[in-house]
Amino acid sequence: MTKKEKKDAKQRIYDAALSLFARKGYSAVGCREIAKTANVNISMICYYFGKKVDILKAIINECYDKYYHAVLNIGDENTPPQERVRLIVRKLVEFFRENTGLAMVAFNTLPIDIPEIVDLKIKWMSGKSKATIELYTQLGLDTNDVVKMNVIRGVLTTIILEHFQFRYARKHIMQVTHQSKYIREFLTQEIIPEYNDDFYEQYSEILAELYFHGLNSIVAHNSKP
Amino acid sequence: MTKKEKKDAKQRIYDAALSLFARKGYSAVGCREIAKTANVNISMICYYFGKKVDILKAIINECYDKYYHAVLNIGDENTPPQERVRLIVRKLVEFFRENTGLAMVAFNTLPIDIPEIVDLKIKWMSGKSKATIELYTQLGLDTNDVVKMNVIRGVLTTIILEHFQFRYARKHIMQVTHQSKYIREFLTQEIIPEYNDDFYEQYSEILAELYFHGLNSIVAHNSKP
Amino acid sequence: MTKKEKKDAKQRIYDAALSLFARKGYSAVGCREIAKTANVNISMICYYFGKKVDILKAIINECYDKYYHAVLNIGDENTPPQERVRLIVRKLVEFFRENTGLAMVAFNTLPIDIPEIVDLKIKWMSGKSKATIELYTQLGLDTNDVVKMNVIRGVLTTIILEHFQFRYARKHIMQVTHQSKYIREFLTQEIIPEYNDDFYEQYSEILAELYFHGLNSIVAHNSKP
Amino acid sequence: MTKKEKKDAKQRIYDAALSLFARKGYSAVGCREIAKTANVNISMICYYFGKKVDILKAIINECYDKYYHAVLNIGDENTPPQERVRLIVRKLVEFFRENTGLAMVAFNTLPIDIPEIVDLKIKWMSGKSKATIELYTQLGLDTNDVVKMNVIRGVLTTIILEHFQFRYARKHIMQVTHQSKYIREFLTQEIIPEYNDDFYEQYSEILAELYFHGLNSIVAHNSKP
DNA sequence: AATGAATGAGTTTTCATTCAT
DNA sequence: AATGAATGAAAACTCATTCAT
Numbered sequence: 001m002t003k004k005e006k007k008d009a010k011q012r013i014y015d016a017a018l019s020l021f022a023r024k025g026y027s028a029v030g031c032r033e034i035a036k037t038a039n040v041n042i043s044m045i046c047y048y049f050g051k052k053v054d055i056l057k058a059i060i061n062e063c064y065d066k067y068y069h070a071v072l073n074i075g076d077e078n079t080p081p082q083e084r085v086r087l088i089v090r091k092l093v094e095f096f097r098e099n100t101g102l103a104m105v106a107f108n109t110l111p112i113d114i115p116e117i118v119d120l121k122i123k124w125m126s127g128k129s130k131a132t133i134e135l136y137t138q139l140g141l142d143t144n145d146v147v148k149m150n151v152i153r154g155v156l157t158t159i160i161l162e163h164f165q166f167r168y169a170r171k172h173i174m175q176v177t178h179q180s181k182y183i184r185e186f187l188t189q190e191i192i193p194e195y196n197d198d199f200y201e202q203y204s205e206i207l208a209e210l211y212f213h214g215l216n217s218i219v220a221h222n223s224k225p
Numbered sequence: 226m227t228k229k230e231k232k233d234a235k236q237r238i239y240d241a242a243l244s245l246f247a248r249k250g251y252s253a254v255g256c257r258e259i260a261k262t263a264n265v266n267i268s269m270i271c272y273y274f275g276k277k278v279d280i281l282k283a284i285i286n287e288c289y290d291k292y293y294h295a296v297l298n299i300g301d302e303n304t305p306p307q308e309r310v311r312l313i314v315r316k317l318v319e320f321f322r323e324n325t326g327l328a329m330v331a332f333n334t335l336p337i338d339i340p341e342i343v344d345l346k347i348k349w350m351s352g353k354s355k356a357t358i359e360l361y362t363q364l365g366l367d368t369n370d371v372v373k374m375n376v377i378r379g380v381l382t383t384i385i386l387e388h389f390q391f392r393y394a395r396k397h398i399m400q401v402t403h404q405s406k407y408i409r410e411f412l413t414q415e416i417i418p419e420y421n422d423d424f425y426e427q428y429s430e431i432l433a434e435l436y437f438h439g440l441n442s443i444v445a446h447n448s449k450p
Numbered sequence: 451m452t453k454k455e456k457k458d459a460k461q462r463i464y465d466a467a468l469s470l471f472a473r474k475g476y477s478a479v480g481c482r483e484i485a486k487t488a489n490v491n492i493s494m495i496c497y498y499f500g501k502k503v504d505i506l507k508a509i510i511n512e513c514y515d516k517y518y519h520a521v522l523n524i525g526d527e528n529t530p531p532q533e534r535v536r537l538i539v540r541k542l543v544e545f546f547r548e549n550t551g552l553a554m555v556a557f558n559t560l561p562i563d564i565p566e567i568v569d570l571k572i573k574w575m576s577g578k579s580k581a582t583i584e585l586y587t588q589l590g591l592d593t594n595d596v597v598k599m600n601v602i603r604g605v606l607t608t609i610i611l612e613h614f615q616f617r618y619a620r621k622h623i624m625q626v627t628h629q630s631k632y633i634r635e636f637l638t639q640e641i642i643p644e645y646n647d648d649f650y651e652q653y654s655e656i657l658a659e660l661y662f663h664g665l666n667s668i669v670a671h672n673s674k675p
Numbered sequence: 676m677t678k679k680e681k682k683d684a685k686q687r688i689y690d691a692a693l694s695l696f697a698r699k700g701y702s703a704v705g706c707r708e709i710a711k712t713a714n715v716n717i718s719m720i721c722y723y724f725g726k727k728v729d730i731l732k733a734i735i736n737e738c739y740d741k742y743y744h745a746v747l748n749i750g751d752e753n754t755p756p757q758e759r760v761r762l763i764v765r766k767l768v769e770f771f772r773e774n775t776g777l778a779m780v781a782f783n784t785l786p787i788d789i790p791e792i793v794d795l796k797i798k799w800m801s802g803k804s805k806a807t808i809e810l811y812t813q814l815g816l817d818t819n820d821v822v823k824m825n826v827i828r829g830v831l832t833t834i835i836l837e838h839f840q841f842r843y844a845r846k847h848i849m850q851v852t853h854q855s856k857y858i859r860e861f862l863t864q865e866i867i868p869e870y871n872d873d874f875y876e877q878y879s880e881i882l883a884e885l886y887f888h889g890l891n892s893i894v895a896h897n898s899k900p
Numbered sequence: 901a902a903t904g905a906a907t908g909a910g911t912t913t914t915c916a917t918t919c920a921t
Numbered sequence: 922a923a924t925g926a927a928t929g930a931a932a933a934c935t936c937a938t939t940c941a942t
Contacts, residue, residue: 024338028252041928046913113249118398122408146418147427155384162383173343193371202372209446214439221434256937266903271938474788478702491907496934563699568848572858596868597877608837609830623793633797643821652822659896664889671884706916716924721917910936
């Protein structure tokens with residue numbers, strides 16, 4: 001092994017794990033597979049990370065860290081609401097675009113039943129959501145309206161994440177050989193856009209539009225006549 | 226064992242598996258655990274379902290079947306668009322409410338790397354989406370606008386599913402003892418509504434509002450000047 | 451496999467484990483080795499005992515159970531002390547002779563650092579030692595004399611156990627090939643008696659003699675003039 | 676690290692290993708644990724001792740060396756037998772008191788199945804036992820009486836070792852938290868003497884008494900009429 | 901139809917040791 | 922002289938599945 005490879009062993013493990021977790025889910029991926037993908041000996045995983053779950057922890061930490069950095073300081077009370085929404089959407093899209101795998105693994109709402117992980121996630125999720133709350137009040141939304149808050153909680157993130165999950169899944173599926181040929185045909189029939197800067201420019205714009213007007217419409221809405 | 230129990234063995238396995246898959250994910254659940262939860266002998270699983278994966282198949286099949294029945298024939302071209310949206314949302318919410326676990330397992334976009342499952346899902350997902358397409362055209366949306374379609378694809382389902390996943394996760398987490406007391410405190414501090422008929426009446430109303438106006442706003446939107 | 455073998459699988463594992471633990475100590479024996487010795491698949495161990503440590507638990511339980519049955523009801527206040535000592539020694543020797551391996555594993559004072567085992571042992575050891583206490587008082591020994599009690603605590607058991615450990619070890623060592631030939635020579639030079647009924651008849655007699663007069667002498671002894 | 680620490684690294688490993696072996700047994704202790712306890716890098720162990728087993732060898736060597744020095748030249752034919760016994764007991768108690776851990780590891784009769792160790796022990800054990808043999812003849816004991824020799828072989832050492840093992844184990848157990856509270860209560864209920872000079876003065880006296888009169892009684896004993 | 905026993909390949913993790921520096 | 926990285930073998934244990942009954 002060259003020096004380069006040695007230096008990167010930990011990183012290679014991390015990357016391999018991230019990619020595999022994103023594709024199969026944490027539990028479906030074994031250390032063997034990670035090691036093979038990273039081209040290292042199995043024991044290296046424990047050597048560098050201690051336990052398999054610690055790789056997941058590292059991923060979650062990196063993801064939330066990046067996430068909160070991304071959505072930090074997006075406009076203030078002086079920014080016009082629509083502009084603010086546009087900024088938020090743009091930032092989020094950018095974040096998910098750059099960290100698709102990371103986000104898929106960390107944000108997957110599937111409640112993996114590992115207490116440590118649950119705790120870690122909750123720790124991250126608690127007390128950071130100022131930005132959106134600020135936006136809501138700016139739009140005149142009653143943040144004490146439990147129903148409305150239940151409707152809009154996490155909506156934006158969810159929509160974007162879902163987009164990337166779908167895109168990721170489709171790409172992955174197309175690389176795999178499937179039993180039924182008609183599925184392959186179906187997949188290739190679909191019009192798949194080029195997911196380039198231009199696409200996401202428009203995507204953000206439209207999503208911001210949808211979200212902004214959607215929000216506004218429910219501000220006015222009176223739940224009970 | 227009574228005869229009643231014997232008769233229900235298969236169902237008990239199915240129910241146990243469903244509940245466990247929803248909580249932990251398919252791969253994280255072992256046959257042992259399912260058998261124990263269902264209070265049957267392990268070999269019963271293979272006996273009734275052949276392979277573990279076949280339970281998942283059964284779940285997916287039941288879910289999609291119910292799903293498409295739920296969203297079938299919701300209004301037609303004569304129904305006013307807003308009313309139609311309201312109907313769709315209502316039906317979807319109802320569906321997810323009644324089949325939370327089922328939907329969590331079947332719709333989880335996490336692409337589990339099991340070809341059979343992927344194929345099965347694709348088979349179900351292809352060619353059934355007439356209802357929404359109809360709605361789009363009724364609203365005047367250009368269904369060939371790739372970007373717009375990427376934005377709205379699956380949005381409604383995703384939002385509702387996410388709501389139920391969040392609700393489910395929170396409930397589950399609260400039942401588990403966690404290391405950090407402050408997490409428990411945090412969880413109990415939150416205002417959690419009673420998720421009753423009344424709540425979902427309002428929830429559907431507001432979500433329909435948001436979705437309808439959101440959609441309308443992007444119909445008008447001109448991506449590129 | 452014949453039916454006979456099937457039936458005995460658990461027993462074979464138990465026996466193999468007992469024999470290996472006696473020879474090498476619990477920690478030095480692996481499941482692989484037990485399985486091979488018992489001529490079963492490794493997974494059978496977990497299948498029948500759950501965990502490796504549970505075999506040890508079973509051994510300890512069997513040993514203490516037999517032990518307390520063996521030393522139960524050996525004479526009473528009407529039995530002359532010397533006769534009583536003779537009876538106790540005889541019973542103990544008999545017990546150790548019949549359960550050498552069992553006793554070596556269970557009574558090995560080596561404090562294996564497994565809490566469950568420590569607890570189990572203490573549970574057994576507490577509150578069962580009436581027989582010896584009765585004897586002491588009969589002999590006129592002050593059971594509150596801490597020093598004397600420290601001297602005689604467990605002496606008899608220890609001496610006998612040591613005899614069997616030594617005998618066991620020597621036998622085992624002689625079966626193994628050793629590097630240094632002079633050791634083999636040395637070992638074979640030694641006069642090794644036949645450990646038959648006759649031997650243990652005399653052994654018990656002499657040990658009882660030693661123990662009885664030893665005890666008596668310290669009864670009279672005044673620790674501090 | 677200071678120079679002092681560096682200098683002592685080997686000693687620290689030795690001490691850590693000794694303490695851990697005494698508590699858990701050789702096989703149950705890993706190099707990792709030794710290294711951690713000694714606060715050195717794992718590779719230091721191999722660096723200083725070659726193999727893990729060589730630490731054990733060092734321990735055994737040190738122990739036997741000290742042991743034989745301790746019991747060397749304790750009285751001669753002119754010393755009155757009872758006085759001689761008293762001296763031997765005193766010396767042995769002193770030795771075990773000062774080298775409890777060492778003796779526990781080295782003298783543990785548990786036959787660890789490592790040929791090198793077995794050989795080493797046998798090498799030490801052979802041909803050094805003049806002192807006791809001398810005593811026996813002085814007392815008029817027939818050293819050719821195989822049964823008698825089997826009874827008294829190692830008795831003294833065994834008794835004392837057992838005392839220290841018990842003391843050691845109890846102390847260790849009390850430091851550990853156990854599941855069952857009643858065990859802790861039981862342990863603390865016991866009257867535990869202060870194991871100081873005064874205690875061992877008396878302990879040696881009483882044990883010498885027991886041993887001397889015990890031996891004498893069997894000298895007179897005629898095995899078979 | 902139903903099941904307890906059995907299995908071999910699988911899991912994660914730890915082992916003592918070696919190596920290049 | 923000293924060490925962090927690396928390793929393959931082994932550790933205990935679990936896996937989904939099969940099979941004889």
